[in-house]
Amino acid sequence: MGYTLKSSVHCSGVGVHSGQPLTLRLCPALKGTGYVFERVDLEESKRFIPATFQNITNSKFNTQIGFKDVVISTVEHVLAALTACHITDMIIQIDGPEMPVMDGSSGSFVKIIQEGGLAQVSDTRSFLVLDKELFVETSYGSSIQLMPASYFSIQVVQDFKGREGVQNQFFKIEDVYCSFAEQIARARTFGFYQDAEKMWAAGLSKGASLENTVVVKEGVVMNEKGLRFDNECARHKALDIIGDFALLGYGLQLACHAQNPGHELNAMVMKALLENPGHWHIEEKLVKPSFEI
Ligand SMILES: [Zn+2]
Numbered sequence: 001m002g003y004t005l006k007s008s009v010h011c012s013g014v015g016v017h018s019g020q021p022l023t024l025r026l027c028p029a030l031k032g033t034g035y036v037f038e039r040v041d042l043e044e045s046k047r048f049i050p051a052t053f054q055n056i057t058n059s060k061f062n063t064q065i066g067f068k069d070v071v072i073s074t075v076e077h078v079l080a081a082l083t084a085c086h087i088t089d090m091i092i093q094i095d096g097p098e099m100p101v102m103d104g105s106s107g108s109f110v111k112i113i114q115e116g117g118l119a120q121v122s123d124t125r126s127f128l129v130l131d132k133e134l135f136v137e138t139s140y141g142s143s144i145q146l147m148p149a150s151y152f153s154i155q156v157v158q159d160f161k162g163r164e165g166v167q168n169q170f171f172k173i174e175d176v177y178c179s180f181a182e183q184i185a186r187a188r189t190f191g192f193y194q195d196a197e198k199m200w201a202a203g204l205s206k207g208a209s210l211e212n213t214v215v216v217k218e219g220v221v222m223n224e225k226g227l228r229f230d231n232e233c234a235r236h237k238a239l240d241i242i243g244d245f246a247l248l249g250y251g252l253q254l255a256c257h258a259q260n261p262g263h264e265l266n267a268m269v270m271k272a273l274l275e276n277p278g279h280w281h282i283e284e285k286l287v288k289p290s291f292e293i
Pocket residue numbers: 076077189236239240
């Protein structure tokens with residue numbers, strides 16, 4: 001089945017880049033809509049931005065999409081929650097140029113999706129099923145290998161290369177659709193205090209704080225309550241992969257092995273998939289969300 005929401009739900013928070021207050025509203029949509037962002041702060045003729053790989057406009061610090069000169073940033077955390085819940089059609093209304101960062105994870109989005117309840121829009125969901133391996137790497141040594149598999153599984157190796165003595169992290173999830181809410185949704189975005197200082201000096205990340213980012217300073221986690229998982233950073237990298245790959249517009253059946261992944265690499269992998277249609281096929285599947293609807 002593919003799903004949308006039974007009724008609209010909303011949440012409010014600040015934008016991590018602008019620091020401005022923003023309200024996000026998830027609205028039910030008809031079959032075939034896909035994921036469409038709607039900038040309700042703009043005039044009707046240019047407020048809609050379809051969430052597709054072709055509309056990616058920037059992958060540097062987050063994933064930004066755009067259409068007709070209108071952009072929306074940091075789409076990956078809400079898209080991860082939608083695709084993991086088997087939601088295939090949704091209008092995502094927002095009153096500014098970026099999504100609210102909430103606590104830096106997908107937890108708030110999963111929570112409001114569960115509150116809104118799911119409504120079936122189709123009998124099956126279309127899945128991209130990988131048939132042949134694909135390997136993509138960046139010039140700076142990050143890589144993703146995709147392999148045929150029975151489920152959508154992900155493993156992430158996060159190598160901090162000895163920076164500030166932070167231990168490397170490893171995370172593996174066997175079935176994303178079954179375990180996203182428990183194992184991934186609450187993993188927050190993270191960064192080093194030194195990098196944050198540079199971003200603030202450049203006028204970026206104005207909304208970033210310990211409320212929405214795990215921050216490491218001189219090898220120590222600054223957040224009062226510490227980490228939610230020992231390998232929270234690696235889990236968040238898996239979250240970003242799921243959210244970015246949602247722009248392909250399909251459920252996924254493949255194994256993804258990632259080494260120090262990031263949004264740029266994730267976009268390169270989607271491009272490689274679309275340029276190699278002989279490596280995969282589309283299959284219609286019956287699906288069920290992992291929570292009661
Ligand atoms: Zn992220």
